[in-house]
Amino acid sequence: MNEAAPRRTNEVGLDPPLSRSAAAFLREQRVVPGGSMRHASWFAPHPPYAARGQGCWILDIDGRRILDCANNFFSLVHGHAFxxxxxxxxxxxxxxxxxxxxxxxxxxxxxxxxxxxxxxxxxxxxxxxxxxxxxxxxxxxxxxxxxxxxxxxxxxxxxxxxxxxxxxxxxxxxxxxxxxxxxxxxxxxxxxxxxxxxxxxxxxxxxxxxxxxxxxxxxxxxxxxxxxxxxxxxxxxxxxxxxxxxxxxxxxxxxxxxxxxxxxxxxxxxxxxxxxxxxxxxxxxxxxxxxxxxxxxxxxxxxxxxxxxxxxxxxxxxxxxxxxxxxxxxxxxxxxxHYDAAAVARLNALGDMLRARADAGFAAAGAPARLDGMGSLFRLHLGTRPVTDYRSARPTVAEAAALPRIHAAMLAAGVLLTPNCSGALSTPMTEEEVALIADRLVEACMATEGWR
Ligand SMILES: Cc1ncc(COP(=O)(O)O)c(C=O)c1O
Missing domain, CATH: 3.40.640.10 (Type I PLP-dependent aspartate aminotransferase-like (Major domain))
Incomplete structure (x- = not known):
């Protein structure tokens, strides 16, 4: 390509050569409205396409390993291929x-x-x-x-x-x-x-x-x-x-x-x-x-x-x-x-650990953010106002702009959240994965400008 030539992008605004996921998205757009079967699981420029899952990890079709906290919208309590x-x-x-x-x-x-x-x-x-x-x-x-x-x-x-x-x-x-x-x-x-x-x-x-x-x-x-x-x-x-x-x-x-x-x-x-x-x-x-x-x-x-x-x-x-x-x-x-009372208690305790570690990280960084949730479910809230309902949970304009960037930063760090930055733990996870999620989340928030 001539160095002076204008930068070429394809339909999804990505430079060629395409990743396999980007190519799959281009293909899907032709036969599926919006290039996605589900509004809720789509995010810009496109999600990675899953190839397989094992335990709490997904392998995408580009060979990337991703720690799965979306768990198909909280439906997989034992992760993948249990x-x-x-x-x-x-x-x-x-x-x-x-x-x-x-x-x-x-x-x-x-x-x-x-x-x-x-x-x-x-x-x-x-x-x-x-x-x-x-x-x-x-x-x-x-x-x-x-x-x-x-x-x-x-x-x-x-x-x-x-x-x-x-x-x-x-x-x-x-x-x-x-x-x-x-x-x-x-x-x-x-x-x-x-x-x-x-x-x-x-x-x-x-x-x-x-x-x-x-x-x-x-x-x-x-x-x-x-x-x-x-x-x-x-x-x-x-x-x-x-x-x-x-x-x-x-x-x-x-x-x-x-x-x-x-x-x-x-x-x-x-x-x-x-x-x-x-x-x-x-x-x-x-x-x-x-x-x-x-x-x-x-x-x-x-x-x-x-x-x-x-x-x-x-x-x-x-x-x-x-x-x-x-x-x-x-x-x-x-x-x-396999989700007996002991397994429920263990997973809920991991959730408590996740929230405590992330909140300690936010406090140490002076970041006005916290993880809410209960048991094995969690959701990131930006800002310091108390969240009590749908209205107070609604992100401000700045927060609404930051959340997709935090979500993308998490994905770049190898952790999949739902697009609104919530997640669910699964039984294959241990304290090691939980610490990783908490630490990556604090880092992703701190690396994202415009909401603090
Ligand atoms: C609280 C709640 N109720 C009902 C549903 C609908 O379930 P489904 O997606 O299986 O139709 C969902 C889906 O996420 C949900 O979160």
Missing amino acids: PPIVAALTEAIGRGTAFGLPTEGEIALAEALAARNPALEQTRFCNSGTEALLAAVKGARGITGRHRIAKFEGCYHGSYDHMEVSLDSTPANWDDAEGNPASVPYAKGTPPAVLADTVVLPYADADRCAAILRRHGPGLAAIVLDPHASKAGMVAMPAEVIAAVREACARDGILLIVDEVVNFRLGFAGVSPLFGLAPDFVTLGKIIGGGLPVGAVSGAAGRMAVFDHAAGKPRVALGGTFSANPLTMAAGLASLA
Whole structure:
């Protein structure tokens, strides 16, 4: 190339020669909108493409070794290619992948859930957390005969219409005329009826929450909550808010749906007991599938009877072609069997160590940043303001500009976080990996300008 020639870049703004991942991204852009199957896992200029995973490490197609803290959005509690899961899948796949008949595997996984928490007395499996929420909401409607639901502002519960309401409200639209959280559409084309039927609650304001529930309670089928919601900052829902929810449910006959799709991993019996919650339905997903697609709705037999078809057409029909598929059942059973109380406690302690080490590093560097989270889940917050809910967790303009650069610096240092700089630990990790994550995170923040 002539030295004086202008610098040539390709469609993704990268200089040739391309890495294999850059070439794959160019190829994918032609056949997939945005060049990515998932909005959530895309980041600029493009993610590295995975070739294989082993334990807590990923090897990308360019041969780079990356410490995986994304764990497929917290669904891999044992990391990659966990030998007991590989063995269970190898055994199961030889017997056939799907039948128009039940299998014993679905009984075993449902029994494993019930053994961990008697409140998960009965279960129906589906293929994603989104479907689990959809099923639980339909179940609550079927039982109560009401159709409106309440959810908390900014909280993610999958891509089902009602669950997306007020997922990304902004200061320009987040209050209604009375100063309560407004029902804000997320997807273009959201039907107005969806907004009218979804009441939005504040995550950290018990008085306002109680007042909204006093007004709307008698018309609500369900309140959906996640007591440690990632999009609300990965901070605990205050006990006073939980008390206001409990009171409204008892007073107005509203059913409580606790979304444990992510947070089931926080306790052997899941997250509800840790927050004193007694849900009517629990939605599950992620780690209970051992890395395969999964969702589930669980609850006491009296509640789950809404899905019972034994006497003819059920009040709410629930099922799908691949529901309770034998491979997911086998992988899920192996995943849970190796995530016993001791394993949960060990992983949670590693999470405490991670937060303490990172926070000590930030303090020593005089950096106004910290790691929030609980157990094996963590999320980076820039700034010194207390984070209590979706609004306070929302990054400032400067922080929003810095986070992708910190994410990129982490990746350059060989650590994969989710794009909003959160992560989950996995059982193959030891104190060595945890120290590495904490130290790299402090270094990445300090090397990034513009947010301090
Ligand atoms: C709290 C919560 N609920 C539900 C879901 C939806 O699960 P899925 O992606 O399996 O549909 C997610 C996904 O990340 C989640 O974080």
